[in-house]
Structures are given as structure tokens and as C-alpha cells.
Amino acid sequence: MSAYRCPDLLVGGRWRPAAGEARVAIVDPATGETLDELALCSAADLQEALDAAGPAFEAWRQVPAHERCLRLERGVARIVGEADRIARLLTQEQGKPLAEARAECLMAADLIKWYAEEARRTYGRIVPARQPGTRMDVLKVPVGPVAAFSPWNFPLVLSARKLGGALAAGCPIVLKAAEETPASVAAMVACLADELPPGVIQLVYGVPAEVSQALVTSPVIRKVSFTGSVPVGRHLAQLAGRHLKRITLELGGHAPVIVCEDADLDRAVRQLVTHKFRNAGQACLAPTRFFVARRRYGAFLEAFTEAARGLKLGPGLQASTQMGPVANARRRTAVQDLVARSIACGARKLSGDAGLPTQGFFVAPTILADVPLHAPAMQEEPFGPVACLLPFDRLDEAIAMANGNAYGLAGYLYTDSARAMLQVSERLEVGSLAINGIGVSVPEAPFGGVKDSGHGSESGCEGIEAFLETRFNHHAA
Incomplete structure (x- = not known):
């Protein structure tokens, strides 16, 4: 080195x-x-x-x-x-x-x-x-x-x-x-x-x-x-x-993801796992709150969790590493505390910490299912490898939940419905929205947030x- x-x-x-x-x-x-x-x-x-x-x-x-x-x-x-x-x-x-x-x-x-x-x-x-x-x-x-x-x-x-x-x-x-x-x-x-x-x-x-x-x-x-x-x-x-x-x-950001019933789940999971756990989730535009149509919720949850568990953790200088450590001990402690408080509020943790490197500040990709809207992980920016999932029945409900905290930096939508695209693009309170993709920041377009x-x-x-x-x-x- x-x-x-x-x-x-x-x-x-x-x-x-x-x-x-x-x-x-x-x-x-x-x-x-x-x-x-x-x-x-x-x-x-x-x-x-x-x-x-x-x-x-x-x-x-x-x-x-x-x-x-x-x-x-x-x-x-x-x-x-x-x-x-x-x-x-x-x-x-x-x-x-x-x-x-x-x-x-x-x-x-x-x-x-x-x-x-x-x-x-x-x-x-x-x-x-x-x-x-x-x-x-x-x-x-x-x-x-x-x-x-x-x-x-x-x-x-x-x-x-x-x-x-x-x-x-x-x-x-x-x-x-x-x-x-x-x-x-x-x-x-x-x-x-x-x-x-x-x-x-x-x-x-x-x-x-x-x-x-x-x-x-x-x-x-x-x-x-x-x-x-x-x-x-x-x-x-x-x-x-x-x-x-x-x-x-x-x-800060606490980016919502709305996955509609007609979404291409394979595409959504592939893109969102990569984007969520890039830089160990330490990104203000990282997708964090996942609202999934109830009929697809189980399939999405299973596929997303399996893909997250498959990520190779290790030192960043190793060629095989897909996710490195969080940046410091303070961040590791903060993420672990946020997860613990959210589980106490009723969230289900689907991923484990087995196999983590023994040195450094590593946190496993963490999937929290059925997270109540009042749980800390839904309201406080995780700034780490934590994904919160919750089902929805109507698009209006998903938009309301997505708008239900103080952040408004980036958002993501997966659907083939032109009506859903129009409604979300007009009503989601974010500065940047990606539809069927993850591109919310490019040099030639403005990047900034609303609300906090x-x-x-x-x-x-x-x-x-x-x-x-x-x-x-x-x-x-």
C-alpha cells in the first residue's frame, strides 16, 4: 500500500x-x-x-x-x-x-x-x-x-x-x-x-x-x-x-422509493440495491424509504433482501469488495442505535451481522420490514446501509407517506403507468426525481432539495x- x-x-x-x-x-x-x-x-x-x-x-x-x-x-x-x-x-x-x-x-x-x-x-x-x-x-x-x-x-x-x-x-x-x-x-x-x-x-x-x-x-x-x-x-x-x-x-436526505404494482421488479431490485448500498449508504440521495404496492411487497422484499445479503463486504482496496465500511466509529454507533430504536417500535430486521470483518467500522446491509411511519428510521436520516420497507394499497397513500417527513432531496419511482408518473412527478416533494432509474444527479441539471x-x-x-x-x-x- x-x-x-x-x-x-x-x-x-x-x-x-x-x-x-x-x-x-x-x-x-x-x-x-x-x-x-x-x-x-x-x-x-x-x-x-x-x-x-x-x-x-x-x-x-x-x-x-x-x-x-x-x-x-x-x-x-x-x-x-x-x-x-x-x-x-x-x-x-x-x-x-x-x-x-x-x-x-x-x-x-x-x-x-x-x-x-x-x-x-x-x-x-x-x-x-x-x-x-x-x-x-x-x-x-x-x-x-x-x-x-x-x-x-x-x-x-x-x-x-x-x-x-x-x-x-x-x-x-x-x-x-x-x-x-x-x-x-x-x-x-x-x-x-x-x-x-x-x-x-x-x-x-x-x-x-x-x-x-x-x-x-x-x-x-x-x-x-x-x-x-x-x-x-x-x-x-x-x-x-x-x-x-x-x-x-x-x-440531508431520506429518499423515498415508490414501487408500483406494474413495476419491473428485477430491474428495480438490481438498480436499487446497488444505489442504496453505494458508499455503505452514506449518501444524502440514497434510496432509503421503500413503499411497495402490497401485491408485490413480498416478492420485492424477498428479492431485495437476498441481493443485499449477497454483497461482498471488505476493505475498499480489495478488488472483490462491493461495500466497504462506514467512515468512522461514530457513524457505526449511530446506525446501530437507529436500527435498535426502530426495532423497538415494531420494525422487523431481516438481515444479520454474521460474517462481518473483525477490523474496521463495518455495518452489514440492514433490511427493516414493516417499519411504522413513526419509527426513528422513517423520520431520521440513517446515513448508512439501512433500508426501510412498507407496503401501500393506493398511490395516494404512498405519496402521502413519502412526503411524511421533513426531507425532500431525491425520490425514485418504478412504474409503467403514465398516470402514476404524472401524479408522482407533480406531488412528490423532492428536488430530483428518477423514474424507472437512479439518475438524480448529473452535471448539466440542477441538484438541490426542498423543505429541510x-x-x-x-x-x-x-x-x-x-x-x-x-x-x-x-x-x-
Whole structure:
């Protein structure tokens, strides 16, 4: 196995050690062993990053959009060329299978590439003038320095959404990436930084509350972008609101799946098992609450449980592994506690824990059948390999149950009925819906949630719009 080393900070165009004395251990989830210790930034480090962001904005905003596109595309080419190395770092520090890690790296590159191309399409418009000899136009201009916060579950993709949008729009960005997964993000950022003026992209790691307080409240920062939990999202929204900062939030999810009587069960089971247990279920868009037409419930439950039990668990660096560990001991404990509380409410556990690896933070794919709607697993985001199943008799009932909690990020529907497709697409309270498939997130389409799942969108033209201001100019002779 290649040696693992925690990265330095990238501040003001220079990779350098953090000035702070605090350290956190980076742990291999497959073994529980410490890989290295990450040095956390100090208040002085953050101030230096803020001091660099202002001049970087003046320089980067003047680079023509076509040139920004070319520079980002050269960085993307480096990411693709380094994909195997970056993926190995990600698997070491986060636990997901190596194939999933490589796919995430390439998806991150695809996101940044799409944003780079979109930089050339940030069109304004000409408004017909009211008087002769005058002109009225509308321009799209970069909002200014961005503070971005990305989590550990998909650290490359979720950082890339913010990096790509900000940089393509002409904004410098200070990225506070997750302390649990520092090396993979730093490797991706390094591929981009070589093409950019100093200070346009900066990377820090630190105590989350201290970093967010320093960045969000600074007058230098004009825009905040956060992906993470609902409680932290609420806190940052309040902080940004007090300082009138624009903010995009992509928060938790508890995705419902509606499987109608006419669904292709073989297709549904094959796709949903893969999607549910990808990254050990640690995905905000993972299908989690399964509402199945009663006449097909038994067949679906049997097939889904059998397929889940057949998944090969193990360290992510083993080629045969289909599902790795959860990311840390805290997550394992939280999942086990959620399952226990839900069983106490009447849910039936159909899967067992036999055969789990003895090292690391492994949780078996867990199927809970006949889960009451009030059970914790139906109301709290599991963020782990837990699937909750319940039958329904009428489509109206399924939609009501699917809408019956505070989340609204992604949803899934399996049916051949045009009427069911129309009803669910109009009434299901989610930001993204996949019908007879699992594709709810692609670079060219917006991704974001409703209700407690967030505010605003990333990806698509809406994603770059979040980093742009609209300016009206009225020219008189």
C-alpha cells in the first residue's frame, strides 16, 4: 500500500504547514488504524486566506471567460490523469471501494469540466431602450470571494460542485474541506491550482465552528456554499443571514422509493440495491424509504433482501469488495442505535451481522420490514446501509407517506403507468426525481432539495447562476 500523508494548507498560492497546534488523527475505516495526523489551521491562517481572496478576485474576474474555461479544462485533464492516485487516497481515508472512489474522481472532473464550458455561456441581454440614443443591458458578473464547506462522504464530487461553479463564474474560493478526508481533496485541488493565479483557490482544514465563524462573518466573503447536515446548515444560514450573505445549502436526505404494482421488479431490485448500498449508504440521495404496492411487497422484499445479503463486504482496496465500511466509529454507533430504536417500535430486521470483518467500522446491509411511519428510521436520516420497507394499497397513500417527513432531496419511482408518473412527478416533494432509474444527479441539471433538504441548487445553469450577480446598465449619450 502506498504511504499516506496528510496535506498542507493552500493559502495565498502557497502550500504550507498550518500554523495551528491542533491535530486530528486520520483513521483508515477498514482497519481502525491511524494513517497520519492532520494539522488544523489557526485564526492567523484564515486571516491570511481572507487577505489573499480580495486581490485574487480583482485578478480572476478580469480573466476572459474563454480563458477561464481553458485553464479549468487543463486542470480537469490533470485530475483525470491522476485519477488512480486520487482514488487510492480517497479509499484509504474514507473506506469506499476503489472502483467507487475512481468513479467519484472522474465525476468530479466531469462536473468541473461542465462548469468550465458553462463559463462561456453566462449570457446577459439587451433591453429595448425607451429613448433614442440610449442603451439598456443586463450583465452577469461574479459575486465575489466564496467560502465553501464540503463533507466527507463524497469529498471530491461535493467539493467539485463548489469549485467548478465559483471558478467558472470568476470568483475566488476558500474551500474548507472535511478533516476526515483531506488528502484526496488536496490532490484534486492541486491539479487545478497550477493553472490559477495565487489566491484564486485556497484550501484549509480546521475546527468547523471556528472556520465557519471566521469566513462567513468576514466582509471579504460575498457568497457561502455548504453541503452537510441540517443542524449545521441551519446554523450557517442564520450566520449568513445576519451578515446578508448569499448562501446555497445542500443538506440531508431520506429518499423515498415508490414501487408500483406494474413495476419491473428485477430491474428495480438490481438498480436499487446497488444505489442504496453505494458508499455503505452514506449518501444524502440514497434510496432509503421503500413503499411497495402490497401485491408485490413480498416478492420485492424477498428479492431485495437476498441481493443485499449477497454483497461482498471488505476493505475498499480489495478488488472483490462491493461495500466497504462506514467512515468512522461514530457513524457505526449511530446506525446501530437507529436500527435498535426502530426495532423497538415494531420494525422487523431481516438481515444479520454474521460474517462481518473483525477490523474496521463495518455495518452489514440492514433490511427493516414493516417499519411504522413513526419509527426513528422513517423520520431520521440513517446515513448508512439501512433500508426501510412498507407496503401501500393506493398511490395516494404512498405519496402521502413519502412526503411524511421533513426531507425532500431525491425520490425514485418504478412504474409503467403514465398516470402514476404524472401524479408522482407533480406531488412528490423532492428536488430530483428518477423514474424507472437512479439518475438524480448529473452535471448539466440542477441538484438541490426542498423543505429541510436545502436551499438553492448546484450543477446545471442554476449552479453557476448562484455565483453571479445581475447588473443593469443604462447608457445615455
